[in-house]
Amino acid sequence: MSDKGFLHSLRTSQRRQRQIRLVLIYLVAIIAIAFALFPIIWIISASLNPANSLSSQKLIPDNASFVNYAKLLTDSEFSRIFPFKKWLFNSVKLAGITTLFSISITTMAAYSFSRFRFRGRENMLRGILLVQMFPNLLLMVAVFLLIQQIGGVIPVLSLNTHSALILVYLGGAMGINIWLMKGYFDSIPKDIDESAMVDGATHWQIFTRLLLPLMRPIIVVVAVLSFIFVYSDFIIARILLKTTEQYPLTVGLYIFTSGQFQQEWGVFAAGALMGALPIVIIYLVLQDQIAGGLTQGAVKG
Amino acid sequence: MTEPIDSTGRRKTTFTETMSTGSLLIRLILLAVVDALVVWFILGLVPRGSFILAVAVAIIAVIVNIVVLRANAGPLRWMIIGLVLMAMFAIYPILYTVYVSTTNYGFGHLLTKEQVTQQFESTKYLPEGKGAYTWTAYVSNDGDFALWLQDTQGQSYLAFPDQPISSVEPGQQGVGELDAEGIPSMIDGYQRLNRLAVVRYINDLGKLSFGSGDWIVQISSLDTASELEPQFSYDAARDVLTNQETGVEYKPSKGFFVSQSGERLTPGFQISVGFDNFIQFVKSPALQGPLVSITLWNFAFAFLSVAMTFSLGLFLAIIFSDTAIRGRKLIRTLLLIPYTIPSLITIMIWRGLLNPELGIVNQTLMSIFGWAPPWFTDPWWAKGAILLINLWLGFPYFMLICSGALTAISPELYDAAEVDGASIWQRFRHITLPMLLVAVGPLLVASFVFNFNNFNIIFLFIEGGPPIVGASTEAGYTDILISYVYNLAFAGGRGAQYGMAAAITIVVFIIVAALAMFQFRFTKMWEEVSENV
Numbered sequence: 001m002s003d004k005g006f007l008h009s010l011r012t013s014q015r016r017q018r019q020i021r022l023v024l025i026y027l028v029a030i031i032a033i034a035f036a037l038f039p040i041i042w043i044i045s046a047s048l049n050p051a052n053s054l055s056s057q058k059l060i061p062d063n064a065s066f067v068n069y070a071k072l073l074t075d076s077e078f079s080r081i082f083p084f085k086k087w088l089f090n091s092v093k094l095a096g097i098t099t100l101f102s103i104s105i106t107t108m109a110a111y112s113f114s115r116f117r118f119r120g121r122e123n124m125l126r127g128i129l130l131v132q133m134f135p136n137l138l139l140m141v142a143v144f145l146l147i148q149q150i151g152g153v154i155p156v157l158s159l160n161t162h163s164a165l166i167l168v169y170l171g172g173a174m175g176i177n178i179w180l181m182k183g184y185f186d187s188i189p190k191d192i193d194e195s196a197m198v199d200g201a202t203h204w205q206i207f208t209r210l211l212l213p214l215m216r217p218i219i220v221v222v223a224v225l226s227f228i229f230v231y232s233d234f235i236i237a238r239i240l241l242k243t244t245e246q247y248p249l250t251v252g253l254y255i256f257t258s259g260q261f262q263q264e265w266g267v268f269a270a271g272a273l274m275g276a277l278p279i280v281i282i283y284l285v286l287q288d289q290i291a292g293g294l295t296q297g298a299v300k301g
Numbered sequence: 302m303t304e305p306i307d308s309t310g311r312r313k314t315t316f317t318e319t320m321s322t323g324s325l326l327i328r329l330i331l332l333a334v335v336d337a338l339v340v341w342f343i344l345g346l347v348p349r350g351s352f353i354l355a356v357a358v359a360i361i362a363v364i365v366n367i368v369v370l371r372a373n374a375g376p377l378r379w380m381i382i383g384l385v386l387m388a389m390f391a392i393y394p395i396l397y398t399v400y401v402s403t404t405n406y407g408f409g410h411l412l413t414k415e416q417v418t419q420q421f422e423s424t425k426y427l428p429e430g431k432g433a434y435t436w437t438a439y440v441s442n443d444g445d446f447a448l449w450l451q452d453t454q455g456q457s458y459l460a461f462p463d464q465p466i467s468s469v470e471p472g473q474q475g476v477g478e479l480d481a482e483g484i485p486s487m488i489d490g491y492q493r494l495n496r497l498a499v500v501r502y503i504n505d506l507g508k509l510s511f512g513s514g515d516w517i518v519q520i521s522s523l524d525t526a527s528e529l530e531p532q533f534s535y536d537a538a539r540d541v542l543t544n545q546e547t548g549v550e551y552k553p554s555k556g557f558f559v560s561q562s563g564e565r566l567t568p569g570f571q572i573s574v575g576f577d578n579f580i581q582f583v584k585s586p587a588l589q590g591p592l593v594s595i596t597l598w599n600f601a602f603a604f605l606s607v608a609m610t611f612s613l614g615l616f617l618a619i620i621f622s623d624t625a626i627r628g629r630k631l632i633r634t635l636l637l638i639p640y641t642i643p644s645l646i647t648i649m650i651w652r653g654l655l656n657p658e659l660g661i662v663n664q665t666l667m668s669i670f671g672w673a674p675p676w677f678t679d680p681w682w683a684k685g686a687i688l689l690i691n692l693w694l695g696f697p698y699f700m701l702i703c704s705g706a707l708t709a710i711s712p713e714l715y716d717a718a719e720v721d722g723a724s725i726w727q728r729f730r731h732i733t734l735p736m737l738l739v740a741v742g743p744l745l746v747a748s749f750v751f752n753f754n755n756f757n758i759i760f761l762f763i764e765g766g767p768p769i770v771g772a773s774t775e776a777g778y779t780d781i782l783i784s785y786v787y788n789l790a791f792a793g794g795r796g797a798q799y800g801m802a803a804a805i806t807i808v809v810f811i812i813v814a815a816l817a818m819f820q821f822r823f824t825k826m827w828e829e830v831s832e833n834v
Contacts, residue, residue, distance in 0.1 A: 037635060134810060137756055153346055170386050234761070268649075
């Protein structure tokens with residue numbers, strides 16, 4: 001075999017190898033995508049299938065319609081047992097209020113940690129991080145007993161109230177948010193404060209007028225994180241809340257799955273998709289801001 | 302504040318605060334209001350037996366007062382609300398968990414010893430054969446009863462259920478004229494019952510207690526009524542509870558009042574049991590069966606979850622790192638979709654998909670192979686299902702992380718390896734994996750910790766089931782420690798066992814803390830944190 005012929009055959013075999021490899025890769029891609037998307041496609045199909053029951057499922061439903069969505073949102077008979085709109089409202093309310101308080105409280109704390117030097121400051125910062133190491137979930141027994149005891153004296157903070165739940169959420173995520181915010185404050189030069197101080201501004205004025213606007217990116221991040229944290233909590237709400245009317249969406253949907261799941265599969269599918277929607281929207285709309293804020297904040301720890 | 306210059310030579314901001322008397326006044330008034338509320342709160346906690354919480358609230362309140370009042374505590378005033386919330390809802394629960402883990406707190410032992418003693422002392426009994434009063438009954442149109450009581454000295458009293466007994470003269474409270482025996486013919490709104498009528502009502506009357514507080518009278522025969530006496534008396538000096546009726550003495554033992562003959566009074570009370578819960582955790586044969594298998598599965602579940610999600614994520618990341626692939630970005634975006642949907646919701650969706658009779662997965666398998674796995678009823682298939690769902694939930698995350706980390710590995714390393722004739726496997730084994738692990742290692746540990754306590758997937762998919770038959774406490778084959786804690790405290794058909802639940806929580810604490818330390822060492826994160834404070 002001549003040199004030329006050898007090179008030629010080597011090249012064709014290389015090309016063939018490469019083609020085989022690409023085909024294999026596309027095959028893997030198709031399988032992986034099918035694995036990743038099939039539950040989602042299936043649930044979308046189920047939500048549009050008026051047949052509703054789990055056994056009468058088809059990938060492309062006959063007479064696709066929004067009847068399952070309508071049942072959740074408008075059927076008053078149905079909503080007496082499964083008050084879906086109330087659950088959705090409760091979830092957004094709990095997440096919204098917690099986020100609002102969390103932001104106000106943690107920005108102030110982070111400002112103080114970043115700008116002032118006081119005795120015990122470093123140990124406090126380390127301690128906050130250490131407390132945060134213990135997953136919230138592990139405290140469920142103690143938190144339940146705590147709220148039970150508090151509620152014995154103060155009815156508005158008793159079991160089955162949203163206010164008690166919000167307090168627990170606030171206490172639980174405080175530490176990590178303070179750290180995120182403090183890191184971002186540290187990245188803002190102190191010269192800004194000092195020149196304002198020379199002009200006679202008080203700390204409060206510096207904080208609210210000068211620094212808060214600059215903190216926007218990290219505030220968005222912390223807001224999104226704490227909104228998602230509360231919105232997708234299951235266990236604390238499950239333990240502290242007792243009546244269907246008070247449930248957030250996650251606990252409500254769970255009641256659904258342990259109840260007449262099989263007969264109401266289509267309605268559950270519609271509810272699950274609508275419940276996921278707020279979070280998916282938040283991710284899609286704010287993804288650049290989230291990524292940006294996180295990396296900027298993370299640079300300084 | 303004697304640190305005007307820091308290492309960079311710049312002036313540090315020290316806390317200077319000028320305050321007008323007006324705002325100082327507002328601050329003091331607010332503090333006074335808060336303090337008043339705290340005192341009221343503590344006074345409410347103590348009689349309910351919540352001593353530990355009362356002490357914690359008092360300590361926090363004192364600190365708040367110091368911070369608000371001291372002039373140089375300004376920086377702390379900025380964070381006081383956050384710190385109070387953290388102390389109350391993050392730190393206190395940790396300490397309280399430790400405390401509860403050393404008690405028998407739970408069903409049958411919910412109250413303190415003082416509360417239980419009081420409860421026993423307030424129960425009454427009807428002494429036999431001590432007819433202290435003769436009685437006459439009256440009934441209202443609504444079927445309510447009243448009694449006219451006459452004691453041996455000829456004193457007369459009017460008694461209603463759950464109201465204080467009073468001595469009344471005719472004319473007062475609607476009491477009519479007295480007859481020859483000193484009994485009123487009528488009471489306003491009520492009709493006197495004659496002998497015959499009384500027989501009809503005697504069963505109802507016998508169940509009622511007339512009067513309230515210490516002076517309660519019950520009917521003991523057709524003619525006589527007696528004052529109820531406390532069933533138990535507690536002698537604090539000897540720490541003995543005596544049954545007045547029988548004379549039997551009960552002594553506290555292991556959270557119950559127990560008599561000489563071994564008879565126990567319920568309810569029991571809370572006591573400290575030291576390390577008993579932990580010893581039980583390790584030793585008790587009743588608990589041991591499920592606990593050992595739960596702990597082993599807990600580790601296996603966390604390890605396999607991380608290993609599987611990481612492997613698949615890495616595999617896909619490597620495959621799609623080839624820039625020659627068309628539609629690379631689209632493929633990646635499609636694969637990331639599972640990650641954006643809240644996992645709680647997708648777990649519940651999977652619960653429907655894997656439903657053994659009706660779910661699409663089993664229906665499809667059934668029609669092709671004539672057989673499908675019993676996901677919900679067989680322990681091993683249930684575990685497999687959970688790992689499968691967790692793989693679906695977790696692989697996009699590691700794909701994302703790994704593709705980022707892969708681009709950071711210098712291509713020159715691969716070129717050099719190729720020159721040396723290294724095979725694809727050798728290149729992966731000796732270049733890709735070690736380089737990747739440096740970057741991804743801490744995330745693997747974090748993922749392990751997360752999955753170690755991944756309550757949601759276990760609970761929402763199958764509630765820990767299928768149940769272990771014959772386990773002393775409700776437990777299932779897929780239960781992990783944290784879902785077992787939930788069962789003990791909240792789901793048990795046998796009643797809450799907070800003490801044991803807290804003890805297992807502490808065990809999980811320790812495992813998590815050990816992993817966190819390992820992670821710190823891995824990443825030198827603590828040093829970095831310390832530099833940044």
